Amino acid sequence: MSLRLRLTMLYASLLGGIILIIGIVVYSVVSVVLVNQTDDLITRTVYDITSVLRVSSSGDLDAVNIPSLNLIENTYIQIWGRDGHLLSSSDNILRYTKPIDPQNLQITRPVFHDSLVSNNHLRVISVPLEVNKRQVGLLQVGISLSFLDRTQQVLLVVLIFTDIIAMGMAALVGWLVLGRALAPLETVTQVAIQITRADDLSRRIPLSGSPNDEVGQLIQAFNQTLGRLEQLFTAQRRFMADVSHELRTPLTVIKANVALMSRLGEADKESLAGIENEVDRLTRMVGDLLLLAQAESGKIPLDMRPVALDTVLLEVFQQMRLLAGDRLLVKLVDIDQVVVNGDRDRLKQVFLNIGSNAIKYTPAGGQIQVGLSKSGSQVRVVVTDSGPGIPAQDIPHIFERFYRGEKSRTRSRDGGGFGLGLSIAYWIVHNHGGRIEVDSKVGNGTTFCVWLPVEAVKLT
Numbered sequence: 001m002s003l004r005l006r007l008t009m010l011y012a013s014l015l016g017g018i019i020l021i022i023g024i025v026v027y028s029v030v031s032v033v034l035v036n037q038t039d040d041l042i043t044r045t046v047y048d049i050t051s052v053l054r055v056s057s058s059g060d061l062d063a064v065n066i067p068s069l070n071l072i073e074n075t076y077i078q079i080w081g082r083d084g085h086l087l088s089s090s091d092n093i094l095r096y097t098k099p100i101d102p103q104n105l106q107i108t109r110p111v112f113h114d115s116l117v118s119n120n121h122l123r124v125i126s127v128p129l130e131v132n133k134r135q136v137g138l139l140q141v142g143i144s145l146s147f148l149d150r151t152q153q154v155l156l157v158v159l160i161f162t163d164i165i166a167m168g169m170a171a172l173v174g175w176l177v178l179g180r181a182l183a184p185l186e187t188v189t190q191v192a193i194q195i196t197r198a199d200d201l202s203r204r205i206p207l208s209g210s211p212n213d214e215v216g217q218l219i220q221a222f223n224q225t226l227g228r229l230e231q232l233f234t235a236q237r238r239f240m241a242d243v244s245h246e247l248r249t250p251l252t253v254i255k256a257n258v259a260l261m262s263r264l265g266e267a268d269k270e271s272l273a274g275i276e277n278e279v280d281r282l283t284r285m286v287g288d289l290l291l292l293a294q295a296e297s298g299k300i301p302l303d304m305r306p307v308a309l310d311t312v313l314l315e316v317f318q319q320m321r322l323l324a325g326d327r328l329l330v331k332l333v334d335i336d337q338v339v340v341n342g343d344r345d346r347l348k349q350v351f352l353n354i355g356s357n358a359i360k361y362t363p364a365g366g367q368i369q370v371g372l373s374k375s376g377s378q379v380r381v382v383v384t385d386s387g388p389g390i391p392a393q394d395i396p397h398i399f400e401r402f403y404r405g406e407k408s409r410t411r412s413r414d415g416g417g418f419g420l421g422l423s424i425a426y427w428i429v430h431n432h433g434g435r436i437e438v439d440s441k442v443g444n445g446t447t448f449c450v451w452l453p454v455e456a457v458k459l460t
């Protein structure tokens with residue numbers, strides 16, 4: 001059963017149920033009020049009759065002239081003597097000699113009772129007539145309840161019809177309103193099916209109604225998911241293309257060297273060195289990719305322990321000086337003593353990746369500064385170079401896998417990286433609860449800033 005039908009039925013039956021309950025209450029209240037009014041009327045008639053009743057010297061009831069009382073229509077009266085014979089009755093039942101309420105002839109106090117006399121529904125009060133605590137007769141006064149029956153019938157019909165009409169209208173209105181409200185969901189389903197069939201993640205579901213209602217929020221969430229999926233698939237496709245491209249070049253070099261040696265019929269030293277170079281490069285790339293895959297999925301094995309970051313940075317500084325040689329001036333600016341919680345080797349790898357980039361991209365005669373300072377609950381490692389800077393359009397992408405700036409792409413063969421170094425650094429820092437910032441302007445050098453949370457030192 002569709003959601004629309006289920007909700008419509010629920011809505012209609014809920015309204016029907018409420019109206020039914022209200023109907024039962026109204027019906028009961030009206031019945032009780034009308035019966036009470038009838039009982040009041042009968043009681044008043046009983047007073048009128050008893051006020052004119054006389055008892056003879058023998059202790060029997062005198063015959064009563066009932067018609068002389070100002071009786072309302074449809075009122076039936078019988079006065080029964082002590083010995084159980086009918087003494088008097090109202091004109092309208094002169095021929096009826098049986099009691100109008102046969103069930104209550106032997107009573108000691110007034111009793112109201114509903115009775116059926118010749119198919120007439122009567123409300124009857126039976127009142128024992130007493131003189132000096134001695135019962136001298138019985139008075140029965142009945143009023144026809146036909147008006148009550150009619151009222152109840154009309155009320156019942158009105159209530160049933162109102163209920164049916166209300167349920168019908170609720171179902172109709174509910175069906176139409178729900179149809180309108182759920183129509184965007186239908187569109188969502190259709191678009192989702194089309195996306196699956198056409199394999200086209202660039203499509204989005206149009207937002208026709210309010211963006212703040214449930215359906216609007218669902219559509220927005222769905223579109224966001226689609227956007228994310230599209231990004232992921234594009235990244236995956238690009239990754240496959242990048243990996244294939246990176247693998248092809250060293251494999252071509254290896255194949256060419258092997259072909260050369262097989263043509264020569266002997267092992268050629270230069271070719272062997274070339275093959276070794278490319279194999280090293282491939283090994284490095286596979287290692288980097290593996291590390292990146294682990295880091296990205298958060299499954300990188302991190303040996304977390306307190307690390308004296310200043311010592312790590314000093315080691316990196318030494319290595320950078322070796323790498324730079326006489327080509328560049330590598331300076332250590334301020335260095336605070338700071339302990340962070342992290343994996344020593346991985347953190348060292350982060351600073352080495354950033355530091356070696358600075359050395360790689362800064363032209364001879366340039367200068368590189370390395371610094372470490374504490375700022376509140378965070379520590380900041382800064383590597384600044386006087387290199388060519390990174391073009392603004394490259395900056396948002398430099399932490400992506402295989403992303404390399406235009407210049408580094410052209411020089412990738414002469415020992416350049418694969419465009420994985422900063423991605424690895426980003427993920428390692430991310431897994432340490434930190435972040436990397438970059439500030440660069442073309443021609444004005446580059447500053448990389450790594451922020452890490454400082455380990456809370458426990459005083460014992």
Ligand code: ADP
Binds near residue numbers: 358387390403409416
């Ligand atoms: P690569 O192996 O190409 O160095 P990275 O991921 O380490 O890969 O860096 C990505 C890109 O960021 C580089 O190709 C380069 O264009 C740019 N880059 C990184 N560091 C610097 C820097 N210090 N100066 C200029 N450009 C840089």
